[in-house]
Amino acid sequence: MPDRPQTPLLDQVTRPADLKRLSDTQLTQLAGELRSETISAVSVTGGHLGAGLGVVELTVALHAVFDTPRDKLVWDVGHQCYPHKILTERRDRIRTLRMKDGLSGFTKRSESPYDPFGAAHSSTSISAALGFAVARDLGGVTPEGLGDAIAVIGDGAMSAGMAYEAMNNAGHLRKRLIVILNDNEMSIAQPVGAMSSYLSRLYAEEPFQDFKAAAKGAVSLLPEPFREGARRAKDMLKGMAVGGTLFEQLGFSYVGPIDGHDMSQLLPVLRTVKARATGPILIHVLTKKGKGYGPAEEARDKGHATAKFNVVTGEQKKAPSNAPSYTSVFGKTLTQLAAKDDKIVAVTAAMPDGTGLNLFAERFPSRCFDVGIAEQHGVTFSAALAAGGMKPFCTMYSTFLQRGYDQVVHDVAIQRLPVRFAIDRAGLVGADGATHAGAFDIAYLANLPGFTVMAAADEAELVHMVATAAAHDAGPIAFRYPRGEGVGVELPETPDVLDIGKGRMIQQGKRVALLSFGTRLAQVQKAAEALAAKGITPTIADARFAKPLDRDLILGLARDHEALITIEEGAIGGFGSHVAQLLADEGVFDTGLKFRSMVLPDTFIDQASPDDMYAVAGMNAEQIEAKVLAVLGIASIGEKRA
Ligand SMILES: Cc1ncc(C[n+]2csc(CCOP(=O)(O)OP(=O)(O)O)c2C)c(N)n1
Ligand SMILES: CC(=O)[C@@H](O)[C@H](O)COP(=O)(O)O
Numbered sequence: 001m002p003d004r005p006q007t008p009l010l011d012q013v014t015r016p017a018d019l020k021r022l023s024d025t026q027l028t029q030l031a032g033e034l035r036s037e038t039i040s041a042v043s044v045t046g047g048h049l050g051a052g053l054g055v056v057e058l059t060v061a062l063h064a065v066f067d068t069p070r071d072k073l074v075w076d077v078g079h080q081c082y083p084h085k086i087l088t089e090r091r092d093r094i095r096t097l098r099m100k101d102g103l104s105g106f107t108k109r110s111e112s113p114y115d116p117f118g119a120a121h122s123s124t125s126i127s128a129a130l131g132f133a134v135a136r137d138l139g140g141v142t143p144e145g146l147g148d149a150i151a152v153i154g155d156g157a158m159s160a161g162m163a164y165e166a167m168n169n170a171g172h173l174r175k176r177l178i179v180i181l182n183d184n185e186m187s188i189a190q191p192v193g194a195m196s197s198y199l200s201r202l203y204a205e206e207p208f209q210d211f212k213a214a215a216k217g218a219v220s221l222l223p224e225p226f227r228e229g230a231r232r233a234k235d236m237l238k239g240m241a242v243g244g245t246l247f248e249q250l251g252f253s254y255v256g257p258i259d260g261h262d263m264s265q266l267l268p269v270l271r272t273v274k275a276r277a278t279g280p281i282l283i284h285v286l287t288k289k290g291k292g293y294g295p296a297e298e299a300r301d302k303g304h305a306t307a308k309f310n311v312v313t314g315e316q317k318k319a320p321s322n323a324p325s326y327t328s329v330f331g332k333t334l335t336q337l338a339a340k341d342d343k344i345v346a347v348t349a350a351m352p353d354g355t356g357l358n359l360f361a362e363r364f365p366s367r368c369f370d371v372g373i374a375e376q377h378g379v380t381f382s383a384a385l386a387a388g389g390m391k392p393f394c395t396m397y398s399t400f401l402q403r404g405y406d407q408v409v410h411d412v413a414i415q416r417l418p419v420r421f422a423i424d425r426a427g428l429v430g431a432d433g434a435t436h437a438g439a440f441d442i443a444y445l446a447n448l449p450g451f452t453v454m455a456a457a458d459e460a461e462l463v464h465m466v467a468t469a470a471a472h473d474a475g476p477i478a479f480r481y482p483r484g485e486g487v488g489v490e491l492p493e494t495p496d497v498l499d500i501g502k503g504r505m506i507q508q509g510k511r512v513a514l515l516s517f518g519t520r521l522a523q524v525q526k527a528a529e530a531l532a533a534k535g536i537t538p539t540i541a542d543a544r545f546a547k548p549l550d551r552d553l554i555l556g557l558a559r560d561h562e563a564l565i566t567i568e569e570g571a572i573g574g575f576g577s578h579v580a581q582l583l584a585d586e587g588v589f590d591t592g593l594k595f596r597s598m599v600l601p602d603t604f605i606d607q608a609s610p611d612d613m614y615a616v617a618g619m620n621a622e623q624i625e626a627k628v629l630a631v632l633g634i635a636s637i638g639e640k641r642a
């Protein structure tokens with residue numbers, strides 16, 4: 001098997017304009033080559049494979065028919081955009097996907113004019129495309145011009161309220177807007193919810209409607225030339241139907257369903273829509289996640305995301321590890337606690353595997369709720385579960401919980417409801433980059449009155465924090481932990497319920513105290529080893545709580561040391577800010593304490609390995625060591641600004 005596939009036609013294509021020279025037959029051949037190139041590229045980078053393979057034909061057809069970048073093509077989530085990147089002047093860098101200094105794994109405005117709107121969080125595409133459509137009609141200006149606005153949104157992303165907010169608005173504004181519903185009957189996991197069942201029914205009852213009936217429906221509302229186009233398309237499109245769907249009730253014309261892997265269906269339908277559409281139109285396209293690559297098609301998640309792999313065998317190359325992941329430690333601990341407490345329930349927003357709740361769901365299916373990509377609903381639903389006497393663990397990635405923030409404030413915090421927030425992917429996550437960084441949760445939770453906020457320093461601490469959250473009925477409580485493996489510490493057989501607002505001393509030293517919140521503790525300890533070789537023994541403490549703070553511990557450290565340095569895997573406004581406020585309130589700064597707070601810098605850090613990202617952030621062991629030396633006045637002049 002050659003390293004790179006033979007791609008004679010693709011080799012002649014650098015940009016979408018090159019597709020205009022190809023016949024429909026050649027476009028079909030090109031799609032095959034594009035699929036091979038996508039598989040080959042992801043085999044050496046890892047990343048999101050299945051979604052891209054499912055839209056290869058759609059990608060070719062859209063770029064062949066529309067005029068990007070003048071026409072604005074907005075991919076929802078953006079995890080399916082690798083074939084799009086290959087066709088839009090980025091093939092030469094496609095094997096740098098998700099790497100340091102490489103291409104982003106999502107669409108990104110700063111990367112290319114062919115990415116008119118960045119994404120990575122789901123269900124934003126219809127809003128964005130509608131914004132472009134309205135800007136166009138109001139005379140807005142962009143360097144590439146403003147033509148059609150096209151959103152490509154998946155069936156999973158259609159479970160989010162935001163998609164309906166956008167359609168509601170679009171149906172009202174009646175602007176020319178094209179929405180392509182890429183329906184592969186998959187989210188990351190099996191799609192859930194009534195909407196998913198509805199979409200399945202739209203094509204399960206084949207033929208959905210015969211064409212005569214359809215002609216009385218939406219097609220008859222379209223201008224005559226479009227009707228002719230639709231009839232022509234119908235001749236080619238066995239099973240195509242247009243009718244009285246929910247989408248039409250919302251003011252869209254509905255076309256479909258059509259086979260998204262058949263260019264002889266895609267091309268005429270897109271050409272007709274481009275030539276004739278007036279208001280908002282939704283084209284329902286059926287695809288297969290992982291299409292054309294056996295190991296992906298057969299995978300439970302249809303190859304949603306993969307490590308680097310062997311193209312021939314499909315075998316993934318994963319680094320061996322002895323430490324369990326934080327996610328699995330969380331899932332197992334919660335499942336064990338739930339066996340003894342039938343009030344414990346769990347909520348995930350379309351991430352059962354990613355959050356470890358799959359373990360819980362297997363054991364307690366009736367107590368685990370996958371609400372779809374609906375973080376806002378998930379939070380309010382959890383709030384009411386708590387009000388109803390249950391103990392909900394609202395389990396979300398830090399970055400996705402951002403979407404439910406008003407619900408956290410309004411429905412949980414103000415009502416002081418004991419929702420337990422299990423916050424996975426805290427801190428910098430690596431290859432998914434800035435959009436997925438769990439940077440803000442400490443700040444946005446610890447500033448809420450009545451919230452308790454914890455961070456686990458290692459996987460044993462996480463076990464204790466799950467138990468602490470389960471036992472805490474006094475109000476909302478959150479605990480955060482990072483992506484990936486723990487440090488390999490022994491796990492406790494019986495979890496402790498921690499004293500709320502009490503940290504722990506790790507090592508007693510002199511002159512400087514390092515107060516860590518979360519898993520930077522390992523780097524702090526590494527820095528301390530290096531400092532010991534230089535004759536400096538710092539005191540090290542694990543704060544455990546950003547709220548309430550351990551006042552005695554912190555004021556003691558301040559009193560007994562020349563310098564105090566806090567460190568956390570979060571943005572400014574979090575733990576360090578709360579410590580600074582306490583020290584200021586207590587007048588400690590007036591006594592001359594040297595205080596430093598190590599937080600994520602005020603920039604969005606691009607994808608790289610987590611270690612590299614933390615190096616950019618200045619938060620690895622060497623940088624902690626340098627900070628200590630600088631604060632004690634031992635550093636060289638160049639480092640003194642620390
Ligand atoms: C707000 C938000 N929540 C969760 C996710 C995680 N996520 C990424 S892709 C995805 C599934 C999307 O399914 P679908 O839209 O059908 O696209 P497909 O992968 O099937 O092509 C999920 C849940 C996200 N990106 N954004
Ligand atoms: C596209 C998306 O949002 C998810 O697929 C995400 O990339 C998953 O991240 P993890 O790999 O950390 O579960």
Ligand SMILES: [Mg+2]
Nearest residue numbers: 154155156186
């Ligand atoms: Mg899908």
